[in-house]
Amino acid sequence: MEAKITLSESMEDYLEAIFNLIKENGSARVTDIANSLGIAASSVNQGLKKLNEQGLIKQQKYGPIKLTQSGVQAAEKVNCKHQILYLFLHKTLGVEPETADQDACSIEHVLSQQSFEKMVDYLIENNYIEEQNCAFKFMENEEEEKMAAKEFMLDSMSVGSKAEVLKIESKGRLKRKLMDMGLNRGARVEVKGKAPMGDPIEIKVRGYSLSLRQDEAAEILVKEV
Amino acid sequence: MALNKRERKNTELKVALAGNPNSGKTTMFNELTGSRQHVGNWPGVTVEKKTGRAFYQDYSLEVIDLPGTYSLGAYSEDEVVARDFLTAGDYDVVLNIINSANLDRNLYFTVQLLEMGVDLIAVLNMADEAEKKGIKIDKNKLSQLLGTPVVETVASRGRGIDNLLEQTVQNRDLSEASLKINYGSDIEDLISEVVEMLKQYDFSQQINQRWAAVKLIEHDPEAVKLLEREVGASKAKKIKSLIAERELKAEDDFDNVIIDKKYEFINKVIAESVQRPTADEEPENVSDKIDAVVTNKYLGIPIFMAVMWAIFKFTFTLGDPLIGYIETFFEIAGGWIGTQLLEIGVSPLISSFITDGIIGGVGSVLVFIPNIFLLFLAIGVLEDSGYMSRAAYVMDKVMSKLGLHGKSFIPMIVGFGCNVPGVMATRTLDSKRDRIISILINPLMSCSARLPVYVVFAGALFSSHASTVVFSLYLMGIVMAVIMAGIFNKILFKGERSHFVMELPPYRFPTLKGVIIHMWEKVGAFLKKAGTIIFSVVVLIWVLANLPLGVEYASAESFIGQFGQLVAPIFAPLGFGSWQAAASLVFGILAKEVVVGTLGVVYAAGEGGLRTALLANFTPLAAYSFLTMVLLYTPCIATLGAIKSETQSWKWTLITASYLFVLAWITAFVIYQGGMLLGIGV
The missing domain is CATH 3.40.50.300 (P-loop containing nucleotide triphosphate hydrolases)
Structure with missing residues (x-):
């Protein structure tokens, strides 16, 4: 599934930082991310917005940041590339650990799937990695990719696509309103169109047309059907 | 039940x-x-x-x-x-x-x-x-x-x-047992327990107890309030904590489960009693086709603008001649009755009270009828046809930036013609928050009654830049509306999030009957509620302009004149501290265009003489400051009457009247004092 989403270098950095923060502290906040990447909180917010648009993270206003399933996958993959590169540079070429780590950091973003797989193959042949290495999860496997559930937020759906509602993540009045309008678990939705300025959007649900703003749609988790 | x-x-x-x-x-x-x-x-x-x-x-x-x-x-x-x-x-x-x-x-x-x-x-x-x-x-x-x-x-x-x-x-004596939906064992057990507790606590028998229990489990705020009223806070707390405790152990929030189960039930009912075509067999949907054009990326906004322009033209171009007839009728009728009264020996003061005060008062209510009539005819067609929600859909992006709903755009546009129908048009908004904010900022849309004031001043003092001055005033009104909407959002409705979860109903042909009934309702409501307020204030102002007995109408000695002298110092820092200016602003509350007429009277200037009088009494800077005041200050009594009738509250009416006055004073002060410092137009 990651193959369909092309992430810029900095996006991958954000994703990695969030992934690591969640692993270490159990949660990721904007300030923590800014600290670990050494950049301003305002630029982190912009990056998060992009990740949100691509359905990789979920963020409630002012709340902690969570990775979606596809977010976790994408982050794991970046992480894994890093490991493989490090092992390759360090074990086979004999690069110093520190340099290997730094270089891995830069190369991981541009490494092609083919080179990645060749490296993995090479490392396996030379017994540098074990069977349960993360890499096996990311070896090209089209069948599995298709099997993976395509979950994302309703606002990232394109016009004409159909999905099934999994969860309303809004709170209070808005959540109740959305559910009263028939947007509860299992409801089929189709994106009919967008307003001239791109927001709000029109969807078809339970046989009628409903409009909602992008930020409202961003709180509805759906699965492509 | x-x-x-x-x-x-x-x-x-x-x-x-x-x-x-x-x-x-x-x-x-x-x-x-x-x-x-x-x-x-x-x-x-x-x-x-x-x-x-x-x-x-x-x-x-x-x-x-x-x-x-x-x-x-x-x-x-x-x-x-x-x-x-x-x-x-x-x-x-x-x-x-x-x-x-x-x-x-x-x-x-x-x-x-x-x-x-x-x-x-x-x-x-x-x-x-x-x-x-x-x-x-x-x-x-x-x-x-x-x-x-x-x-x-x-x-x-x-x-x-x-x-x-x-x-x-x-079926008048229908008494079927209430419907029971099975919410699954976890919730059903909890319902039984809660019902048992409600019985123990002597909860009202009038209310279906199972229903009350379900509502409590859903965390319905009204049901919780009712429970607290009925059984007291401490017992209510026991029930609430029982529910909270169970919910912690449950996999999903109870309110989600309850709604899901309701839809599950409905799906079953429909499966057993309804046959409908599958998605592919469904006949082509005309509404979708119309939508493809009306909300089109490129056509959506031009179509919306065209519709707005058409409504505006329809309401005001068609309505204004009718207003003219009404005004003429009341002038002639007033004049005729006046002469008759004088002939039968009624004193001039009483005669003037009847003709200028009472007949004039009725006239100033009725002049709004054509506009309200036509506007609500148009709005009725828009609503019943289904276009209203599309208009909101198209404009929501802009309006949401102001913290408002897409539908708020229509009252704003209408406000440029007249704030009275503008305020009344906020009825189309569903949330109270959107409605109140739209009402509060509506008077900032420079209505057509303010134009004559701008024109007279601009003609006299800004001949070469007249149109720029007038345009800048319209623009100032819009800018102020944007600023005030932001402020009201922050202070009055803090934390309330507006949403745009709205049904877009299929397009339908409006029925004549529906539209006409809708229109009558609006006119009736205006006459009954706003009409009385407008009428009383018109009469009151007449009285104040003619007392104490024997003074000349609106002269320095009349109560209005005296009041003008009293409050004139307030306006001195704005560049127009004369009693005449103050008195004209008081009269402007009757209707904004009256400001011009009053200035004519108080400067005792005839036709054309007003120009000379203005040149003698206002510097260009003071004039611009005065126009700012006219644009922004307390709206006319008709608008206030409409606000009272729409909000059902004197509080909002007084807030509108006073915040606008303060806003006007501050803005005019900044303009005048700023201009003085920079030496512009002195």
Whole structure:
């Protein structure tokens, strides 16, 4: 599934930082991310917005940041590339650990799937990695990719696509309103169109047309059907 | 339920209409009651209450139109009004109007009514639309599954109305057991426990206890409040903590589960009683085709602008000549009656009171009728056709930046013609928050009555830049509206998030009957509520301008003149500290264009002489500051009257009147003092 989403270098950095923060502290906040990447909180917010648009993270206003399933996958993959590169540079070429780590950091973003797989193959042949290495999860496997559930937020759906509602993540009045309008678990939705300025959007649900703003749609988790 | 049924005569019935918006409920109400309608307000809220009377054979039916809602939660005034009415139980039977072409969501409301134990007849309205969509409903099966009578109608064509009335009369003593949906063992166990506790605590028997328990489990705020009132805070807490404790252990939030189960039930009912085409067989949807054009990326906004322009033209170009006739009529009638009165020996003062005060007062109410009439004709067509929600959809992006709803755009546009219909047009907004903010900033749209003031001043003092000056004032009004909307959002409605979860109903042909009834209602409401306020103030100002006895109308010695002298110092820092300017602003509250006339009178200048008088009394800077004041200060009495009648509150009316005055003073002060410092236009 990651193959369909092309992430810029900095996006991958954000994703990695969030992934690591969640692993270490159990949660990721904007300030923590800014600290670990050494950049301003305002630029982190912009990056998060992009990740949100691509359905990789979920963020409630002012709340902690969570990775979606596809977010976790994408982050794991970046992480894994890093490991493989490090092992390759360090074990086979004999690069110093520190340099290997730094270089891995830069190369991981541009490494092609083919080179990645060749490296993995090479490392396996030379017994540098074990069977349960993360890499096996990311070896090209089209069948599995298709099997993976395509979950994302309703606002990232394109016009004409159909999905099934999994969860309303809004709170209070808005959540109740959305559910009263028939947007509860299992409801089929189709994106009919967008307003001239791109927001709000029109969807078809339970046989009628409903409009909602992008930020409202961003709180509805759906699965492509 | 309906335990509270009043003792009514055998031939008297009280029925309520309940249902989703866009289910044809209003059309049904019009069809049942015709012109025998009364529009008022539900006590304490701004929600419209419509009642009417229908006759069938020997029976007389009082019909109450409950606000159209999607649910019986507690998240809007509309829902609470409908719910309170239904729990009070003072009715014989409820007619639940259902859009047959949109069964899933409409039945969600029906199921909630049935769970509450409401005695209802399910009215499958718009049966023709369902037929066109290829939907076949087995009425008997549906009736059996829901446990309540089902009737088919097409209200827009009067089809099935007699049958509905017959069924209503026959089922007046309906007392079916309330509907029970199985919410799964976890919730069902909890419901039993909560019901047991409610019984123990002597919770009201009038309310269906299972329903109350379900509402409590859903964390419905109104139900919690009711519980606290009924059993006291400490016992209520026991129930609340029991629910909270169970919910912690549950996999999913209980309110999610409850809604899911309701829809599960509905899906089952529909599967057993309805045949409908699969998605591929569905006939082509005309509404979708129209939408593709009307909300098109490139065409959407131009079409919207064209529609707005058409409404504006229709309302004001067609209305203004009619206003002219009304004004002329009142002038001639006033003049004629005046002479007659003088001839029969009535003193000039009394004669002037009758002609200028009373007849003038009536006239100043009636001049608004043509605009209101035409505007609501147009709005009625927009709403009933379905375009109104598309207009909101197209403009929402812009309006949401101001913290407003897309629909707020229309009252703003109308405000440029006249703020009175502008304020009244906010009725189309569903949330109280959007409505209040739109009302508060509406007077900042420079209405057409302010234009004559700008023109006279600009002509006299800014001849070469006249149009730039006038344009800058319009722009200033808009900028102020944007700023104030932001401020009101922050301070008055902190934390309330506006949303745009709105149904886009299919396009329909508006019915003439519906549009005309809608229009009459508006005119009637204006005359009754705003009219009295306008009339009284016009008379009051006349009195103040003519007292103490013997003074010349509006002269320095009159109460108005004296008042002008008293308050003139307030305006001195703004560059116009004369009593004349102050008095003209007081008169401007009658109607903004009166400012010009008053200046003519107080400077004792004839036609054309005003120009010289203005040149002598105002520097260009002071004039611009004065115009800023005219643009922004307290709106005219007619607008205030409309605000009072729309908000049902003196509080909002006074807030509007005073914040605008303060805003005007500050802005004019900054402009005048700033200009003085920079030496512009001194």
